[in-house]
Amino acid sequence: MSSSNQHLENVSRRRFLKTAGIVSGGLILGTTLPSVAPLWADESSSNELNLFVSIRVDGQVDIICHRSEMGQGIRTGIPQVIAEELCADWDRVNVVQGLADEAYGSQNTDGSRSIRRNYQRMREMGAAARTMLEQAAAKEWGVKPSQVYAENNFVKLRGSTRQLGFGELVKSAMTMTPPTTETLTFKSPKDFKLIGKPITSVDIHKVVGGTTEFGQDVRLPDMLYASIERTPVVGGTVESFDEKAAASVNGVVKVFNMPARPLPALFNPKAGVAVIASNTWAALQGRKQLNVKWNTGNNGAHNSEAYLDDLTSKITTKGKVIRKSGDAYLMAGRAAEKVSATYTMPYLVHAPMEPPAATAVFKDGKCEVWACTQTPQSAQQNVAGALEIDKENVTVHVTLLGGAFGRKSKPDYVVEAALLARETGKPVKVVWSREDDIQHGYYHAVSAQHFEAGLNSDNRVQSWIQRTAFPSISWTFDTRVDEPQGGELSLGFGDMPFDVGALSMESHKAPGHIRIGWIRSVSNIHHGFALGSFVDEIAVKAGKKPHAMWLELLANDRFVDPATEGFEYGNYGDPKEVFPIDTKRLKNVLNIVVEKSGADKSTAPNEAWGISVHRSFVSYVAVATKVSVVDGKVSILEMHSAIDAGTVVNPDRVRAQQEGSMIFGLSIALLGEISVKDGAVEQSNFHDYQVLRMPQTPKIETYIVESDAPPGGVGEPGVPPVAASVANAIYHASGQRIRDLPISKHLRVS
Amino acid sequence: MISFTLNDKPVSLDADPQMPLLWAIRDMLGLTGTKFGCGIAQCGACTVHMDGQPIRSCVMPLSAAADKKITTIEGISEDNSHPIQKAWVEHNVPQCGYCQSGQIMSAVALLESNKSPSDKAIDDYMQGNICRCGTYPRIKAAIKSAAGNFDLAKNVGGDA
CATH class of the missing domain: 3.30.365.10 (Aldehyde oxidase/xanthine dehydrogenase, molybdopterin binding domain)
Known part of the structure; x- marks a missing residue:
């Protein structure tokens, strides 16, 4: 090349x-x-x-x-x-x-x-x-x-x-x-x-x-600490605040009204008021005295429950066709049996253990920054833009990141530090609290998916309709965008690999109201959940074992090319010649987890296995999960995953990523939910945005396919099959089909 | 002026007695191994030992530390030789590493109180420490393998 x-x-x-x-x-x-x-x-x-x-x-x-x-x-x-x-x-x-x-x-x-x-x-x-x-x-x-x-x-x-x-x-x-x-x-x-x-x-x-340095840990001589009260509603602005009360708190050095920027949200800091102090605690105490009054703007009318109801309703109607083969509606009309289902997921937030943080110094027209950032060049550009200096005059040091999952790709917090450093003439560290992290994120989109399959008299699928609706990440960058974009539809939707006869894939409009961002595996999260659940539902209707159903739909060994059915597939930016959608590799990882886990064997009463397999980031992952459901309480007993990521550089780190992906996926499936009321996120910390803890973590086994194929992704592909494997297992253990995540809305989680 | 012992060294601070110990340790005393994760004792990232007992320093007012013996991650060994630290390396536990100071401080306290904890006992003791990367299976394995070597650790850290 x-x-x-x-x-x-x-x-x-x-x-x-x-x-x-x-x-x-x-x-x-x-x-x-x-x-x-x-x-x-x-x-x-x-x-x-x-x-x-x-x-x-x-x-x-x-x-x-x-x-x-x-x-x-x-x-x-x-x-x-x-x-x-x-x-x-x-x-x-x-x-x-x-x-x-x-x-x-x-x-x-x-x-x-x-x-x-x-x-x-x-x-x-x-x-x-x-x-x-x-x-x-x-x-x-x-x-x-x-x-x-x-x-x-x-x-x-x-x-x-x-x-x-x-x-x-x-x-x-x-x-x-x-x-x-x-x-x-x-x-x-x-x-x-x-x-x-x-x-x-x-x-x-x-x-x-304990001697590493994360973004939160940076210390410079004479450094000040800042905590910022930000608008709860995206696009909102500061109407008034009590500067005197905040400034009177011992240790507070300065109170500063952050510059408000019009939408689109981009990576701009949200409007708000910064309290700058000699230590973090003083800054937090001063912030409590601010009593900020906000102008909320249009997005103050956004309520996620009503919004999801609307998506769920429109998803049952025909949408904009993005990939098509034959006449799925005609064939559906001729089906001997039909299966249909609608799936939903709420907004999610990253919640890395280290809340965002950045430290900056501004001197002689130059800015130097230390930050836990996934995107140092974007941080550099955004700081330069906000300070109106050349990016050559911005130096960005990358500290270790205490988790990120996509949040730290958005350098709004780095820009905040730079603005405050210029304002004070001193080094400033902006410390985000957990509440800041939960309430001022770039969220995984709330979504609805709808699937309809028609079976012929031999119980084989002959027609397939699938639809998706969710606010686009692109809304964050251009508020005119009001529907899923091709890049997002390429994540586990338009690349659906099954041999299903006539098909119609469609998307629906969904305008944005809060900052939408990418979280570990992005749209694959909801698409993987819906598709993986629906296969299981067809298996039940057709009276087939889930493993056999997956193999039947994946069909013969072949490369799937969505372009032949009119969908311009992104393939994660990689050439399809080098990284085709390979059904053989999908079937292989599935066969491995089923064989290794014993997922096709019988289980004790109230216990069952669920399986799913998904290709994303040009890698292939299958998951088998065993659960028990007793008296309305679900326990995750065991998880097995197999990954084919081509050539692997460090198998122990791949294993660790798979373990982590299972646990991240369980947090999403079982517990994760961000709700929005009057434009503001309702959750604030780990007590009401719960994530998996050790007692909820099952035994986890990982299998890595030995391969000399070019390396694929590893950090994200483990996540998408998890939620479906769990929901499928719950169905087989209890007869209860969960189509609306998180599972904690339906069952107690232990 | 509030005085206490930090990692076997006497320290005195002139600070708001209500300031959580976490911020005193991090911002004023400059030891950043103890992490900020939630501020409300929900995640365990800020775990330190006070007179040998694990506490969440993010909700412990500085005044409560007066005349106490505080041990942070930096104080459990001079050279990462504590059996828990060695087990953490042996099992390659950390991913991002951010929560690990708190995990290690909780694990040390667990083994101080229970030399051979069952899986259930480990779950119960460690449930207050969140790891978002998902290192729980390795933490559990490391605690078990450290348990076998823990007699060696006696009196290494804090007020054991």
């Missing part, structure tokens, strides 16, 4: 040193941050071979991770790939967190694409640096490069005991011309020492010692 050549050509030493200098920008501003900037404390001593690889004369290998670490293990995974091809000694690898810098390419750590989009590129970075080290050794020994090879931080001479360490070679290697992509050689997977191995996370020792 031509892009890879560009990557290497972009590897300009001058550019990199400039970047490295900015890393210690804390020093420029007269501040130090021990755990953020130890990385290049003496950058001149690390010798850069390319944008991602530098080596010190003592042999320490400094590898840039340009993606954000939020628990998925990317600060281990990316260096694993580079170090593999570099032939570095893993014990000599030091991971350096990259600043916001477009030289790295996209740093948007979302969409389950850090490995998917960087695997080959990172191999190239490692291989290119290794080649330069080999060339340096060959020159030193006066031999051809083919006579030397790199191994474990040394370059060795074939047929000899002579060797030189990477540290000894690096100064000379820096003078070598970087190789072109075409000339690079790569390791054979059978020789991998790091890729495919369960390497321990590079940050684990700091985590268990």
